[in-house]
Amino acid sequence: xxxxxxxxxxxxxxxxxxxxxxxxxxxxxxxxxxxxxxxxxxxxxxxxxxxxxxxxxxxxxxxxxxxxxxxxxxxxxxxxxxxxxxxxxxxxxxxxxxxxxxxxxxxxxxxxxxxxxxxxxxxxxxxxxxxxxxxxxxxxxxxxxxxxxxxxxxxxxxxxxxxxxxxxxxxx
Numbered sequence: 001x002x003x004x005x006x007x008x009x010x011x012x013x014x015x016x017x018x019x020x021x022x023x024x025x026x027x028x029x030x031x032x033x034x035x036x037x038x039x040x041x042x043x044x045x046x047x048x049x050x051x052x053x054x055x056x057x058x059x060x061x062x063x064x065x066x067x068x069x070x071x072x073x074x075x076x077x078x079x080x081x082x083x084x085x086x087x088x089x090x091x092x093x094x095x096x097x098x099x100x101x102x103x104x105x106x107x108x109x110x111x112x113x114x115x116x117x118x119x120x121x122x123x124x125x126x127x128x129x130x131x132x133x134x135x136x137x138x139x140x141x142x143x144x145x146x147x148x149x150x151x152x153x154x155x156x157x158x159x160x161x162x163x164x165x166x167x168x169x170x171x172x
Contacts, residue, residue: 042071042132044080049088051114053106054099055148060106062142065114068135069122075130083125090121106148107141 046067053061071077094117100109115134122131 044069051095064140066137070133106145
């Protein structure tokens with residue numbers, strides 16, 4: 001099989017590059033003069049964090065969590081710019097001081113406490129009322145560990161051994 005002539009090859013490359021650039025031209029054409037930029041989505045996806053699972057002072061596991069922080073609509077995304085490292089540091093410090101351990105699992109974190117803690121810290125860093133909500137996207141444990149043993153109910157007192165009925169005729 002012979003290769004196509006160089007002129008045909010160049011035309012093919014030129015057409016394919018033009019088609020690839022068409023979406024960019026279409027977006028530029030939609031924006032009219034004097035029109036404001038569309039609203040930026042106020043959701044910030046945070047980097048993954050490794051949170052310790054500590055039980056009775058011993059490190060049992062790590063859980064890697066992926067979270068997103070939703071800002072109020074009137075708050076610009078730039079308000080959170082540069083704040084993520086401080087937020088992550090505060091959360092990891094709190095996780096070591098008072099772990100986000102669930103009573104029924106060593107492979108998952110306590111979502112409600114974690115979300116409340118992140119929301120509190122984000123509002124402390126950016127200013128009160130700027131963060132609206134926190135979404136826990138994914139939790140991945142480092143190790144899959146059996147859940148903690150459930151507390152056993154107190155056993156009832158053992159019954160006294162049964163004695164044979166006394167029969168006066170069987171006296172030795």
